[in-house]
Amino acid sequence: MSRVIGIDLGTTNSCVAVVDNGQPVVIPNTGGYKTTPSMFALADDGKRLVGHLAKRQAITNASNTVYASKRLIGRRFESAEVRRASELCPYAITEGPNGDPRMLLGEKTFTCAEIAAIILREMKRVAQEYLGEAIREAVITVPAHFNDAQRQSTKDAGKIAGLEVLRIINEPTAAALAYGFGRKNAEETVLVYDLGGGTFDVSILEMGEGVLEVLATAGDTFLGGEDFDRLLVNHLIEQFEASEGIDLRAEPMALQRLKDAAEKAKCDLSGATQTEVNLPFIATGGDGPRHLSVIVTREILERLAADIVDRTMTTVGLCLSDAGLSPDQIDQVILVGGQSRMPLVQERVAEFFGKRPHKGVNPDEVVAIGAAIQAEALLDEDQNMLLLDVTPLSLGIGTYGGHSAKLIERNTTLPVRRAHVFTTTRDNQTAVKIRVLQGESDIAEENDLLGEFILSGIREARKGEPEVEVSFDIDTNGIVSVSARDLSTGREQSITVNATGTLSDDEIQRIIDENDLYEIQVKD
Amino acid sequence: MVLARQRDAAAARVPRIPEGADPTTLSLTPAEGYLLSRIDGRTSWRDLRQIGGVRPEDVDRCLERWLAEGVVELAAGTDSGQAAPRPTAGAEPPRSPAAGTERAESERIENRPPAAPPTAPLAPAPAAAQPASPALDPGLDLPLPLQEKLIDLSARLEAPYHEILGVPADADRKALKRAYFGLSREFHPDRYFRKQLGPFQTPLERVFRKIVEAYELLSDPTARAEIERSLAAASPQGEPVAAVPDSAAAGPEAAPARPRAPRRPHVFTLAERMRKERKQRAKRLFEAGMAAFAAERWLEAAGGVRLAIAFDPWNAVYKEQFADVQRKAHEESARKLMREAENALDLRDYPAALRAFEEALPYRPGDVALLRRAAQLAVQTGGDLHQAKEWALEAVELEPNDAEGHRLLGQVYQAAGLTANARRELELALQLDPGNVEVRAELRELSGGSSPLRWLGGKR
């Protein structure tokens, strides 16, 4: 049987790992790097570039280079998040036929799942080259706060990439698995603080006897290192505008250079207290070329970022209260994600918990390692690790008056099934419409609509008489399915909750066929 | 929740003694011997429960055991996935305080080696049988002891929560967690990822969900207090069950640093409330159903009881009643449909007649005459020949030595262009009834008038 890899499909960087002879190892790519930029570009000659190659040419080919598309996956084109992203990124985002956002590169549009698939395929290739064998199966991680549509799309991406996705697991949970590996006898309560490039997650877990039980999870799928960069970019633009009178926002290439420089400065400031941003020929004024050259101090960055870091700590507090714990009941705090290297983050966390965070894990690699461990735990009987994860979002249905009735509360252990009996509201009504919602609000509108379906063929009767039992299942991937049964006739209806914005099976197949052209075969 | 239907199907199955098996080597009680003597390969499980002399639930238990031990087998499709070889009225112990008996019962099962002869006596067991449970199967990727455990746990899903977790009623939070982790490692579906679990898949999932429910409710002080109250109320002596909130647990290592805030309380209140509502609703439906039953409105009665079971699946009383109610309802439905079919035949509306026959069939399992009529009608009116073949085949299987059955099957094959099959069946019919000139004529015609095209079809 071929081996199963674990892939951390990150907003900015992706990473792949495998368990080799009982030891998890991170697989370096051909360049020797253990992480690969989650970037994809279509070069002028139509060539497809992924990872470091895409990143290297990003500045000169900004409008055909996609980065951070994970922020868009599984979202609707109409959503605030997509609108916000489209204002900032140098590539064009258009609306797809399912109301999903698509990236326009050259003449071709790409779905988010397709872009993710291209990156997954690259990670698969990296693993195949390293291991010298064909890889067909993977465990892929997603932010804990991903909703059903986002998970579904990620799974679709795996399929497109020619990978069978054994399991979708949550990034902070994966990190905890990696931490718990080799500490099977420890009985501890740990908190994972995961601040990556595009998402923020907190999870609290209880470990013992090789079992990891997630007590609660909280987070924000639109908050991460990219936001720190954006704040710094804005700061630089405003400064430049004040001193030179030129607005750099209109220039895609200048924006891309600024973004790169800001990220570099941000990372530098985790070690140094000040750094220089130097961008010669960033613009042309009336009298010739203009250069941007400024000193940025850690203090400035911290002032800009204070709000965001505070926001993360509020989420930490929420998670603790969901778990019914106080800060001093946490035995270990594990920091994950590149952005958690920022000294301000570490200070805030230490302050909050009254102790230094755990130092033993590599924040860039630990998630992929956890995914590989989970793959092993599923397939290897002697692997005595078991994960008891929860659903991060409540599941409900829309009810009369625009309200949402919760059927499964957030932080419920998975897999879970809840059944509920529905009836008609009019005489001789033969169909009912059910809207499946995910989110915490009591108001239907404020939650994510996973999908709606119509239950038809109900026998004619007085209102309130027919009884239709609808079962809601959330599997261990966090993916929702719904089935319905007319209790009087016993007739079953299975319903696919085709989330708005996800792809149909036909579309997935079409994309697979198209992308097969680009597949590089590895000999077994 | 397809369960009820699956159980129906199982109830219609016919147990038989496998060829070559010699049941006389077993040591049986007289009651068991009597039951064994009734197994003739024709009498369905459902009918065996009705034979009298042995209580239906004892019939179930015995058959299940014999099935597990290979003493009997089920005719036709016994391996169909989840279909528990178990009839409708899943007699389940009423939620009695007789926890002691229940435990004794389960120990008996656990200690019994899988292949041991069935020595357990039939009659004396007071606490009735288990609900739907699959037969032990050494071919599955699930160790036999675990299969037994699953059967046992599935039967005790309504036991008090602490018993589900296997902890004392006053267990502290730490003990709860330890038990929960231990059970999770045994029963979490991930432990059997991609494993062949056969009919144990569903019980496994159900058991795991129950374990989670037990753990979550008992970890929540409010829910736990309520559970303990209701347990105390249900206990016959009326003595309160010791309720020790975990913060008050004595002992140096037992008490956590500080009392924990109730964990996820909203979940529990919702679940509890929903459960209560469902139970009440079930009761109302059941009562209405029984009233209809008394008034001989069978269909309405069956509908009511079926709904009651849907709302309160573990109520043994409902399930017990359901068998009777449903039998009546089935008879009634079949009668109605047969009337419909006759009417349609009078009006020469053959499709409608065929539909009515088809619908009546599940209500009259093993009705050879009905099967034949349906098959014949399908052939004569150009109906679905696949379906006709199934019916004719079933009729032949039920009465393998009847020439007419083979002849009909032959006619179906012939209509479908499967000439070789048709010839085989007609020849069989002729063997069984050598004097039948009609069959002889049909055979002759078949040999003479076969076009090459049909021949090809027959070869396939």
Ligand SMILES: Nc1ncnc2c1ncn2[C@@H]1O[C@H](COP(=O)(O)OP(=O)(O)OP(=O)(O)O)[C@@H](O)[C@H]1O
């Ligand atoms: N030394 C550093 N100091 C501050 N930030 C850093 C440092 N190194 C990396 N980062 C930031 O961390 C982010 C990337 O982190 P990481 O690779 O963990 O995210 P990801 O896994 O791609 O994203 P996500 O998990 O959110 O999907 C980037 O925004 C990067 O700028």
Ligand SMILES: [Mg+2]
């Ligand atoms: Mg990450």
